[in-house]
Amino acid sequence: MENNRVIAxxxxxxxxxxxxxxxxxxxxxxxxLEPGEIRxxxxxxGAGKTTLMNILYGMYKHDEGEIYxxxxxxxxxxxxxxxxxxxxxMIHQHFSLVLHHNxxxxxxxxxxxxxxxxPDWKACExxxxxxxxxxxxxxxxxxxxxDLPIGQRQQVEIIxxxxxxxxxxxxxxxxxxxxxxxxxxxFKLLKELKEKQFSIVLVTHKLSEVMSVxxxxxxxxxxxxxxxxxxxxxxxxxxxxxxxxxxxxxVSKSQRKLQDKDCIFEMIDVxxxxxxxMVHCQDIxxxxxxxxxxxxxGAAGSGQREISEAILGLKKINSGDMLLEGKSIKNDSIxxxxxxxxxxxxxxxxxxxxxxxxxxxxxxxxDCVGLPPFSKRGILDHxxxxxxxxxxxxxxxxxxxxxxxxxxxxxxxxxxxxxLARTLMGKxxxxxxxxxxxxxxxxxxxxxxxxxxxxxxxxxxxxxYSSDLEEIMELADRILVIYHGRVMGIIDRENVxxxxxxxxxxxxxxxxTQATEIQL
Amino acid sequence: xxxxxxxxxxxxxHYEVFTSVLNSHFGVSVLAIxxxxxxxxxxxxxxxxxxxxxxxxxxxxxxxxxxxIVYTLLxxxxxxxxxxxxxIPARARFFNVGGQGQLEIAGLAAMIVGxxxxxxxxxxxxxxxxxxxxAGMLTIAIPLVLKMKRGASEITTTIMMNFVCTYFxxxxxxxxxxxxxxxxAASKGVPKEYLLPNFPVNxxxxxxxxxxxxxxxxxxxFMKYTVxxxxxxxxxxxxxxxxxxxxxxxxxxxxxxxxxAACAGFAxxxxxxxxxxxxxxxxxxxxxxxGIAVAHLGGSPLGILxxxxxxxxxxxxxxxxxxxxxxxxxxxxxxxxxxVVIYVCLLSLGHxxxxxxxxxxxxx
Numbered sequence: 001m002e003n004n005r006v007i008a009x010x011x012x013x014x015x016x017x018x019x020x021x022x023x024x025x026x027x028x029x030x031x032x033l034e035p036g037e038i039r040x041x042x043x044x045x046g047a048g049k050t051t052l053m054n055i056l057y058g059m060y061k062h063d064e065g066e067i068y069x070x071x072x073x074x075x076x077x078x079x080x081x082x083x084x085x086x087x088x089x090m091i092h093q094h095f096s097l098v099l100h101h102n103x104x105x106x107x108x109x110x111x112x113x114x115x116x117x118x119p120d121w122k123a124c125e126x127x128x129x130x131x132x133x134x135x136x137x138x139x140x141x142x143x144x145x146x147d148l149p150i151g152q153r154q155q156v157e158i159i160x161x162x163x164x165x166x167x168x169x170x171x172x173x174x175x176x177x178x179x180x181x182x183x184x185x186x187f188k189l190l191k192e193l194k195e196k197q198f199s200i201v202l203v204t205h206k207l208s209e210v211m212s213v214x215x216x217x218x219x220x221x222x223x224x225x226x227x228x229x230x231x232x233x234x235x236x237x238x239x240x241x242x243x244x245x246x247x248x249x250x251v252s253k254s255q256r257k258l259q260d261k262d263c264i265f266e267m268i269d270v271x272x273x274x275x276x277x278m279v280h281c282q283d284i285x286x287x288x289x290x291x292x293x294x295x296x297x298g299a300a301g302s303g304q305r306e307i308s309e310a311i312l313g314l315k316k317i318n319s320g321d322m323l324l325e326g327k328s329i330k331n332d333s334i335x336x337x338x339x340x341x342x343x344x345x346x347x348x349x350x351x352x353x354x355x356x357x358x359x360x361x362x363x364x365x366x367d368c369v370g371l372p373p374f375s376k377r378g379i380l381d382h383x384x385x386x387x388x389x390x391x392x393x394x395x396x397x398x399x400x401x402x403x404x405x406x407x408x409x410x411x412x413x414x415x416x417x418x419x420l421a422r423t424l425m426g427k428x429x430x431x432x433x434x435x436x437x438x439x440x441x442x443x444x445x446x447x448x449x450x451x452x453x454x455x456x457x458x459x460x461x462x463x464x465y466s467s468d469l470e471e472i473m474e475l476a477d478r479i480l481v482i483y484h485g486r487v488m489g490i491i492d493r494e495n496v497x498x499x500x501x502x503x504x505x506x507x508x509x510x511x512x513t514q515a516t517e518i519q520l
Numbered sequence: 521x522x523x524x525x526x527x528x529x530x531x532x533x534h535y536e537v538f539t540s541v542l543n544s545h546f547g548v549s550v551l552a553i554x555x556x557x558x559x560x561x562x563x564x565x566x567x568x569x570x571x572x573x574x575x576x577x578x579x580x581x582x583x584x585x586x587x588x589i590v591y592t593l594l595x596x597x598x599x600x601x602x603x604x605x606x607x608i609p610a611r612a613r614f615f616n617v618g619g620q621g622q623l624e625i626a627g628l629a630a631m632i633v634g635x636x637x638x639x640x641x642x643x644x645x646x647x648x649x650x651x652x653x654x655a656g657m658l659t660i661a662i663p664l665v666l667k668m669k670r671g672a673s674e675i676t677t678t679i680m681m682n683f684v685c686t687y688f689x690x691x692x693x694x695x696x697x698x699x700x701x702x703x704x705a706a707s708k709g710v711p712k713e714y715l716l717p718n719f720p721v722n723x724x725x726x727x728x729x730x731x732x733x734x735x736x737x738x739x740x741x742f743m744k745y746t747v748x749x750x751x752x753x754x755x756x757x758x759x760x761x762x763x764x765x766x767x768x769x770x771x772x773x774x775x776x777x778x779x780x781a782a783c784a785g786f787a788x789x790x791x792x793x794x795x796x797x798x799x800x801x802x803x804x805x806x807x808x809x810x811g812i813a814v815a816h817l818g819g820s821p822l823g824i825l826x827x828x829x830x831x832x833x834x835x836x837x838x839x840x841x842x843x844x845x846x847x848x849x850x851x852x853x854x855x856x857x858x859x860v861v862i863y864v865c866l867l868s869l870g871h872x873x874x875x876x877x878x879x880x881x882x883x884x
Contacts, residue, residue: 312764314763314764333766333768334763334764334765334766334768335766335767335768336766337766338765338766339766344764346764351758351760351761352760352761352763352764353761353764354758354761355753355754355757355758355761355762356757356758357757357758358753358754358757362750362754366754366761366762366765366767367765367766367767369747369750369751370747370751375747378746378747378748379745379746379747380744380745380746380747380749380750382745422765
């Protein structure tokens, strides 16, 4: 802080490995960062980009590999606290600010020790003011953080990192919460910091931004380092291809003729507003034929969850209409939609799927317990529920002691089978499956996918979204690509172009070759 | 060499029994009650009384002789109802800790009907009890609406309502509803013919007490055998999953909460028409608070009955204990809060041991 000349440290991460349980998050990834560089770290969800940066910042401990900062090997007990001392600063996707405190307090607080009963606020304020002045931040030391819009809160986080002496800034998905104007302001700031020899790592999956601001791009895919290239020497299409391309993407031909089937579900110009300013879904329209599987592709949080919840009735739509077999369902209750034939395999099975403390048999009839044969005139028929549970265990290969076993005691795969049994036993016309195989092992995943395809064969319509693009490629007949709550286009699986798909998912529109951001 | 494995097997057997007790709700509750009675006895030792004698005297005071048993049952009935007032809404994740307030207002309503309406005794009694039940439900309506419309924490609002209701009733019986002939704050008495009849006739056991058992059993059957009971269970255990399965959770919350308040209201009406005959200063003991403890310890409508009985025994035996041993009866109030604290401690202990066991297994 004493002089204006800052030299960011060189960072060298060598052959980093990291596994979470059985999942290989990173294998053999190396990362080299020079001072005064803006580096973009891109990849799909789960490619390992945030994990890599969390390791650098000391949040996670790597299994293998070495980290050097300024050619000095970092100590074994590496932690964010030490990383800060080495001049690193990380701004996470979710800010860590105390809302009821002002900017000054938020910035200074991390540097105080518990014995500082009376910090020298005047001196601190001077430094903070100098920082704000120097980098043209748009906040004042005595602004309350809760009154600040999200873009300025991000600035507070950056000031906080700079105040702690950070010379290398790591920003995790910084533009997710920002409006286009705020993004511009942020990038202008980053470029200025770069001029002053700060180095910056930008973790993102938005390619258009990457092209405009970065010097070099590092591409990760499935925990592997694909390439590090200079931004000038590559096109956005090439990067997109590297992000999503896979060797074993088995694009099998659909054997079903769908063109002559009638439409079972239709969404017409649906708008969904979100309370917390996250994603607004705008003008979502698509049709689904009988026997068709429609995959929704998009980065996590692009609106796929909102769309599925709107179909189920968990979320209200602000305008537009939804038709099931030609009848509008938008005013129907969740229960009426269930009875009308909408089955649901939720994304988070512990929250929206099962009741963990109830038995398997009870969980399976949860949505239809008020109907015969499971009850008559409001009185439960325990025998029928039990029998139904037994049948389900046999038919869906649920591994459990008996139908009276408590759902909590089952493995994730078997819990998912319970939900599947409940969904399919209701003989639905439309199944909405959200990340249906997340966290399942190989055999359970295969089983679930097989069942979904079987359902489509039996003339049901299936809507599926998944954070695993491969899954959508394997199952879907058509792919609806969304980005920031907007439909980018619908592609037939047969003639899918990975490059184009990757670009659409990253918000680069189909037609233009230039990187154009869809304005919100 | 031989003794070591034997001892360790013995140890692990005890350990198994201990953990299995800690894993069952009922086991933990009973253990908590036993421990708190032991603590009470130990505290009694501070007053120079013999701990064992104190426990024996407590039981004697509450259970020896018809009169004592009737008093214990009369004490137990409102505790059961107040526990149900907590238990039923709690199934839907609404924590009604305002049973006391609902009971107070309900008692007031029953008294007003009993002293002002004339007619066929059976009709007046039914009307008065109905008024009590409705008053209980109206009292909870305020926190309920605040919760459903504005998301206000029902724990705060119902606790505060307790004070509002209690002092509102007190204000009325010192002012507009005061019996002109009374020397202290008390309302007019309900005429003899409008009181709940006793059964057996010459005992002091009013028929309301029998109803309490019937209500508890009905609630138990409802939870086990009806569609609504199962939905209520699902909603309480995982509200989001219940919602996603098409269960109208909000309606269940409202109905369950009103049913709970109706129980507290019934208790208030029963007390006025069956026991106190009027509303006077301090007419209601802290049944509402005791009910919260019993509901948590009991865990089910039928589990509530024995726990309410034990606490009623302690309550009625207390005065006899004071007379016989010199240990102040206030000590019993200390003891009434203890089971819940011990219960929570034991539950956490159970979880801790379970986690340790999993760790050990992973370690192996």
